[in-house]
Amino acid sequence: MNNVLALQQTFVESRKYFPSLGDTYEGHEILFMDNSAGAQVSQFVIDRVRDYYIHRNAQKGTIFKRTSEMQARIVEARQMAADFIGAADHTEIAFGLNATSFFHHFAHHLGRDLKTGDHIIITEADHHANVDPWLELAERGIQVDVWNVNANGDLDYHQYETLLLNKPKIVAVGWASNATGTIHHMERITKMAHAAGALVVADGVQAASHMALDVKKAGVDFAAFSTYKIFGPHMGFCYVNRENLARLDGWRIQKELTDSAYFFEVGSQNHEGIEGFMGSMTYLAQLSADAAGHGLVIETTPLRDCRQARKEFSGAMYWAHLYERQLSVHFLERLQEIDGVVLYGKTGEHLDERLPVFSFNITGFETDELGMALDAAGVEARTGNYLAINLMKRLADEFGGSALRISLVHYNTVEEIDRFFEILKKIIA
Ligand SMILES: Cc1ncc(COP(=O)(O)O)c(C=O)c1O
Known part of the structure; x- marks a missing residue:
């Protein structure tokens, strides 16, 4: 199996460790996209x-x-x-x-x-x-x-x-x-x-x-x-x-x-x-084992000479970062389908310098209104300045220093990104 597929298998399957993913609220399946504010926890932590x-x-x-x-x-x-x-x-x-x-x-x-x-x-x-x-x-x-x-x-x-x-x-x-x-x-x-x-x-x-x-x-x-x-x-x-x-x-x-x-x-x-934190590290060790099971070899990475526990915990994050690149590529491609988008930060040409955290506005739409409409459709995302107050004032001054932020991590999927854009398109239509 090539690395692209191995990464997809490892991280799409990681969702099974999180009881909260796939939960519903008021009849909607929740699309949790506020990970920069705080992530979900796995059963290991619980x-x-x-x-x-x-x-x-x-x-x-x-x-x-x-x-x-x-x-x-x-x-x-x-x-x-x-x-x-x-x-x-x-x-x-x-x-x-x-x-x-x-x-x-x-x-x-x-x-x-x-x-x-x-x-x-x-x-x-x-x-x-x-x-x-x-x-x-x-x-x-x-x-x-x-x-x-x-x-x-x-x-x-x-x-x-x-x-x-x-x-x-x-x-x-x-x-x-x-x-x-x-x-x-x-x-x-x-x-x-x-x-x-x-x-x-x-x-x-x-x-x-x-x-x-x-x-x-x-x-x-x-x-x-x-x-x-x-x-x-x-x-x-x-x-x-x-x-x-x-x-x-x-x-x-x-x-x-x-x-x-x-x-x-x-x-x-x-x-x-x-102790819960220890559970989160056990989860990362499990992810590393899953990655190895799908053919990803830690000995081929810069972590090869590290102590074993570091290979397991940090190794999972090494693979996560590579997988998240795939999410970023997909998200940024889909974002181009929306007219009037103003994205803050790196574009797809500088993927090595960014995380899958996307702050943007859509010309003609009030940021909080977008956030509330997304919430009503089950998308949990954040609007405002996220306490990066000076940065958002500098970048999004014309929108009052505020933007919509979609923040993804390794348990998010391409399919979730597609669902997000379906919902967003309906809202702006
Ligand atoms: C970059 C950054 N620094 C610091 C904090 C604050 O972290 P804590 O809630 O652990 O104090 C946050 C929370 O969103 C953050 O994103």
Whole structure:
């Protein structure tokens, strides 16, 4: 079987693991196309949460055995997260409420050692989760410089070079845009930042739902992720690159982070969610096994030299990214059939630089009206700015900074895309 067919078989079949896919609501079969906001969970996650509540529901810090078993699971879960993103090991990972709260932690702790007049860089492309925490530092006299995008929504590297001349201490940047699906060149960004002496805080939230990530290769120093966008429960985890802590010389946070990133796990954690996250990694391992069963060979990919667990978790995302390309090609072709479409972000000529996340308007139609009409027909999609407020203001100003977003992941299908366009055509007719 060739790879195109093997990918189709693997991912179309992945739907069987998700009890919520194919569900109906008010007589319509649901077309779930709001995955950038949060993905569905597989039966592996549901079983795991249930199992936790029955067998290991205990608090940390006591002497009975079930507690130590529960604590051991948390370390195991951190190791799974480390395998998923390519961290050294579990000590570089901490679980927490969500990605936004980690950006607040990062800004708070890194910010304690910044002085009035120090520069940091944020971007015009980012979700406000990785914008607002840094803007709070401006209240203390820290210079917050904004790295802008051009008219296509691409980060402007000439301006970045100029901003780096200020010797910023921190660059806060997204790995991929939740609005346009544009993938940012993280390795290039970190190399330039490090050469100027800055640390990079990456928002890995969107990229993690679609592609195999390698935090070491990308060279990021701090990053945050949402587990509920990687097919797990509503939580997040963060990554801290211990190799680069020396860069924090003289900074208080360096001392606090010397042993592990657990420093960021303040108070009680969501144990049931952490176990659910383990279920989401088991799901990815299952996908990898399914892919292998269909003839996809991980040894032919850049993950060939990785440790086994990483091959399984990240390997599934490697295949997913390839399959999602097929979805993007189909979606963008069908989109051309609609008159008056204004698409934001990369066209089909730049497939390598995009995820299957499509924000667009249709001239003559009010965005929210389209969203509501789609909802009435069973299509769950999102309208607005998705908290990429500055980016959407720049790109979709004539539509009030708002657009319709169709966000797909690996369990979506070509057939669902066709159903979506049938419905959309009926609405605009
Ligand atoms: C790119 C991006 N960053 C951050 C967030 C916020 O994540 P969380 O809900 O885990 O705080 C989102 C949520 O949509 C996002 O898309």
